[in-house]
Structures are given as C-alpha cells and as structure tokens.
Amino acid sequence: MGGKDLQIDRVSKRYGDVHALREMTFDVGEGGIFGFVGGNGAGKTTTMRIILGVLAADSGEVRWRGEPIGLETRRDIGYMPEERGLYPKMGVRDQLMYLARLHGIRKRAAGAAADEWLERFGLTERRRDELDDLSLGNQQKVQLAAALIHDPEVLVLDEPFSGLDPMAVDVMSEVLRKKAAAGVPVIFSSHQLDLVERLCDRVGIVRAGSMVACGPVGELRDGSRRRFEIEIAGGPTGWADELDGVSVLGASGDRVRVELAPGADEQAVLAAAMRSGPVGEFVPLRPTLAELFRTAVNGEESE
Incomplete structure (x- = not known):
C-alpha cells in the first residue's frame, strides 16, 4: 500500500480485561468510501479515536501515505464525532471560522469557507444563531461543516447521518461522493445499512472488537x-x-x-x-x- 492509502494495521486496545479492539486491520484507498458497521460497543468509535490520536493503541499502527500518523498529519484529517463536540452557545459562522483559523487558515479565507459550507447545507440564514438554537439535524450539518472547513485530506465520520431528514441525507451523501471523487479517503460508521450499501465501495463488519468481514458488498455477497x-x-x-x-x-x-x-x-x-x-x-x-x-x-x- 502507498499513495494516499490510510492503513489500520493490527491495532489492539484493552481496558483491563476487556478487549475493545483485537488486531483491527483494514485500509481505505485514495477516493474510497469505507463503511464501518457493527453493533453498539463493537469497536468502531474506539478505532476512529485511535486514528485521530484521541486514544493510544496498545499495539499496531495507523499509517497515512505509508508513514505512521503523527500530530502534523492528523491535522489533515477531518473528524466528526458521534457526540457533538462544538460550542453550544457560540454563533454558527463564528464557530466555523474559529475552527478554520485553528487549522492555520487566514481570516478572510476562513470566512469564505464558512460561508461556502453554510450555503451548501442550507444554513446561511442561521449563520448568526447559536448552535443550541438549531434543530438536531441542523446541528449535525454544522458538525460536518466543521469537519470539512479546512479541506481535509482524509475524512473520518462517526454516525454522520444520525438525525438527518431525507433531503439532508441526500446533501450529505453528495458531499461525501464529491470528496471521494477528489481523491479523499472517507471512513464513516452508520447503523443505516441501506445508506452504507448505496454509498460505499467497501464495507467492514465489526463484532466484539474484531473485523469479521471486509470487502466490497458484491464480494461479501458472492462469499455467502x-x-x-x-x-x-x-x-x-x-x-x-x-x-x-x-x-x-x-x-x-x-x-x-x-x-x-x-x-x-x-x-x-x-x-x-x-x-x-x-x-x-x-x-x-x-x-x-x-x-x-x-x-x-x-x-x-x-x-
């Protein structure tokens, strides 16, 4: 593997006697959309947090472009946590600009990027509202905009479609397709398996911290x-x-x-x-x- 592949190589994580991950292994190639599915507590969020460096693995390695991921390369990842991690009492546009500035984007460019994503998600009229004043679906859109605001080279999204209405699902699906078409590897977890099947070129099914099936849906079907x-x-x-x-x-x-x-x-x-x-x-x-x-x-x- 090389190029723009993201590789998760035999990553393990324990909490006492509990094996959260057991040699988790998969990769996402340039422009690939990888669906990460499993029951609650299967290890999806733990894997994503290790990719981001929020958690440390006990063993194994995460590599990007053939090199172990470090602090600098993690700045190139757009991350959307399942638990909303934004500031509830801060204005939506100001918040997106602030996050863009943290990624080193100049003020004028940060404002332009914030306006672009707010327009794309139909939130221009709510740009001055506090996050808490938005519906859960609109908060989810802002969360995704926050993951995209710095034009990341990798996207890692935990339950991005949760709480969205069908029109918002279509908008978000199109965003992910366009990012993949531009060469960005995309990983997302979801319990909405119809969306995973429709969007992803490869799927990983996780049980009790282990990858139990991985590959294109067609190949998984053929192997059944x-x-x-x-x-x-x-x-x-x-x-x-x-x-x-x-x-x-x-x-x-x-x-x-x-x-x-x-x-x-x-x-x-x-x-x-x-x-x-x-x-x-x-x-x-x-x-x-x-x-x-x-x-x-x-x-x-x-x-």
Missing part, C-alpha cells in the same frame, strides 16, 4: 451461501427434497427456495427443476447488507 428461488408453473411439490447438496428453505405455491451446499452444482438443480415442469424463473437470492451483517455479527442465516 448460494440461494435460489425457482418457479415451476403447475409443477409437483417436493421435487428438490432428495437432491444432493440441496436444502429446501421453504415453498409457496409454485415457488421453492433452496440453498446449495459448497460444491453443489446449480445447473444440476436447474435440470432437476426442468424435469419436474416448465421453469418460469430460476433466480439467485442475493443477500442485502443487512442480512450479511446479521449473519456476520450473530451467526444467523436469514431466510
């Missing part, structure tokens, strides 16, 4: 158990019950859902179906990210 739904118009029931390597998951009317064991030949299943009657459909059942998540986290198989 093979399932099919077959329609035989007016065909007999029970035609698949005795097929080698085939488990019948359920039947309804002319349709049967089956699961194939490793090594089972789907063409043999199709041939058996055709011997039973005219096959109207032979459709692979591709699991959603939510189904993959349940399987990885709980060991459940969704039917």
Whole structure:
C-alpha cells in the first residue's frame, strides 16, 4: 500500500480485561468510501479515536501515505464525532471560522469557507444563531461543516447521518461522493445499512472488537451461501427434497427456495427443476447488507 492509502494495521486496545479492539486491520484507498458497521460497543468509535490520536493503541499502527500518523498529519484529517463536540452557545459562522483559523487558515479565507459550507447545507440564514438554537439535524450539518472547513485530506465520520431528514441525507451523501471523487479517503460508521450499501465501495463488519468481514458488498455477497428461488408453473411439490447438496428453505405455491451446499452444482438443480415442469424463473437470492451483517455479527442465516 502507498499513495494516499490510510492503513489500520493490527491495532489492539484493552481496558483491563476487556478487549475493545483485537488486531483491527483494514485500509481505505485514495477516493474510497469505507463503511464501518457493527453493533453498539463493537469497536468502531474506539478505532476512529485511535486514528485521530484521541486514544493510544496498545499495539499496531495507523499509517497515512505509508508513514505512521503523527500530530502534523492528523491535522489533515477531518473528524466528526458521534457526540457533538462544538460550542453550544457560540454563533454558527463564528464557530466555523474559529475552527478554520485553528487549522492555520487566514481570516478572510476562513470566512469564505464558512460561508461556502453554510450555503451548501442550507444554513446561511442561521449563520448568526447559536448552535443550541438549531434543530438536531441542523446541528449535525454544522458538525460536518466543521469537519470539512479546512479541506481535509482524509475524512473520518462517526454516525454522520444520525438525525438527518431525507433531503439532508441526500446533501450529505453528495458531499461525501464529491470528496471521494477528489481523491479523499472517507471512513464513516452508520447503523443505516441501506445508506452504507448505496454509498460505499467497501464495507467492514465489526463484532466484539474484531473485523469479521471486509470487502466490497458484491464480494461479501458472492462469499455467502448460494440461494435460489425457482418457479415451476403447475409443477409437483417436493421435487428438490432428495437432491444432493440441496436444502429446501421453504415453498409457496409454485415457488421453492433452496440453498446449495459448497460444491453443489446449480445447473444440476436447474435440470432437476426442468424435469419436474416448465421453469418460469430460476433466480439467485442475493443477500442485502443487512442480512450479511446479521449473519456476520450473530451467526444467523436469514431466510
């Protein structure tokens, strides 16, 4: 790895006898959007805080452009915590300008950047309001603007879509796509798995501090158990019950859902179906990210 890759390499963290992270390993390439998903307490926020240097890892390393991340490089990261970390009684525009100035941006440029992000998020008319006077959704927009105000080279966002209405979700999604298109690696965690599936080119599923599945959603689907739904118009029931390597998951009317064991030949299943009657459909059942998540986290198989 190199270039603009962000690498998390075998990072571990313990609190007494509790393993918060167990050799957490993944990478996000230039222009990649990585979805970080897992249950509460799985280790997502701990990982993000270690990337930012808020927490120290017990072992392992975080690298950016092939080098260990230090104080200077962390200034190039835009971070959005799940808990809102801004000043509740400070004006929105003044707050964004202040944060930009902390990153070394001159006053005039800081004001221009603040105005740009406030306009993009539809908050220009609220620019003089205190943060506490905004709705939770608008506070979330300001929090993201604070992460973006210094034009970061990496984005690390903890639950950025929480509390947003559908229009705000669309705006924020477009912002993340544009940042990725400009070459910025983006990591975000979310419990909204439909958004993760729609936005991310790679996904990591975390359980009890360990990465249990990682890769493009398509590859994770391909690695799951093979399932099919077959329609035989007016065909007999029970035609698949005795097929080698085939488990019948359920039947309804002319349709049967089956699961194939490793090594089972789907063409043999199709041939058996055709011997039973005219096959109207032979459709692979591709699991959603939510189904993959349940399987990885709980060991459940969704039917």
